[in-house]
Amino acid sequence: MIADEPVGEFLEALAAASATPGGGSATALIAAVAAALVSMVCRLSLDRKETVAVRGEMAAAFESAQGLRQRLIGLMDEDVGAFDAVMRAYALPKNGEAERAARSQAIQAALRTATLAPLACAHACGEVLELARSVAGMGHSNAAGEAGVAALTAHAALHCAALNVRINAGSIRDAGFVQSTLAELDQIVRRCGEGEGSHGHS
Numbered sequence: 001m002i003a004d005e006p007v008g009e010f011l012e013a014l015a016a017a018s019a020t021p022g023g024g025s026a027t028a029l030i031a032a033v034a035a036a037l038v039s040m041v042c043r044l045s046l047d048r049k050e051t052v053a054v055r056g057e058m059a060a061a062f063e064s065a066q067g068l069r070q071r072l073i074g075l076m077d078e079d080v081g082a083f084d085a086v087m088r089a090y091a092l093p094k095n096g097e098a099e100r101a102a103r104s105q106a107i108q109a110a111l112r113t114a115t116l117a118p119l120a121c122a123h124a125c126g127e128v129l130e131l132a133r134s135v136a137g138m139g140h141s142n143a144a145g146e147a148g149v150a151a152l153t154a155h156a157a158l159h160c161a162a163l164n165v166r167i168n169a170g171s172i173r174d175a176g177f178v179q180s181t182l183a184e185l186d187q188i189v190r191r192c193g194e195g196e197g198s199h200g201h202s
Contacts (some may be wrong), residue, residue, distance in 0.1 A: 002080065003073040018086055024079030024118050024164050028072045031125045031157035035069035038062075038131050039151035045140040054138040061135050068128050075121050082114040111172050113179055125161050126188045129154035155192075162189060174184035 001008060002025060010029075014021050042062035046055060089106040093099045132154050136147035165185050169178045 001073075002076045019081040021076070022083065023057075023160065024083065024121065025076040027125075027164065028075040028079060028121050029155050030153055030160065031121065031128055032069050032076075033071060034125075034132060034150045034154035035065045035128045036158060037044060037146045037153070038065035038135055039069065040129065041060065041139045041143040041147045041150065044143040044146075045138075047116040048094060048140045050140060058135065061131050063130070065131055066093050066129070068124055072121065072124050072128075075117065075124065079114075079117045079121070082110070082117040086110040108173060110126045111168055112174070112177060115165055115168040115172065118161045118168065119181060122161035122165060122185055122188050122201060125154055125158035126192045127145070129158055129192050147182050150186035158189070158192060 002021060005013075010021070014026060039062055042058045042065065045058050084118070086107070089103065089110040092106055093105040094103050127150060132151035136144065136151060138155060141145050162185055165181065169181055172178050
């Protein structure tokens with residue numbers, strides 16, 4: 001798993017001239033960092049007398065952030081697997097009509113999976129962003145900087161995930177799948193208050 005690698009090794013792999021890990025894994029990592037910062041804000045706030053009135057909400061936010069961080073770490077590997085499958089599909093033989101048809105079908109199936117991976121990441125990014133905004137309003141003032149960084153980082157990650165969805169969807173011929181996927185993405189973006197100028201293109 002990517003999560004078991006030292007940070008320096010992952011960054012070296014990211015900088016290499018290979019298809020994976022790439023932007024999808026980087027996006028999931030960025031969002032996982034935001035989730036970790038939300039957990040930090042919660043931990044710094046839970047035992048403070050100034051936040052006793054919102055202790056239950058902070059505890060719930062902490063549990064959600066911990067779960068989201070693990071989900072996003074898993075999505076780092078999921079994105080690599082999905083894109084590797086796309087590369088394998090493109091490498092299939094295309095000598096005769098039957099091979100070309102099978103290759104095209106495999107490519108389209110792999111592209112759908114590679115689109116759903118960043119869509120799942122977008123969902124998680126949206127949840128982290130909402131959590132970050134929530135804890136920023138009720139966390140201890142000493143953690144205001146971390147809450148702000150968490151929100152800004154999750155915001156950036158959401159836009160990165162949306163970009164990856166739209167790029168991959170652009171190569172898919174199934175118009176119904178593309179339309180429903182982009183509609184789902186737009187719902188996430190709108191829910192996070194990013195509506196204007198953030199819609200996908202079908």
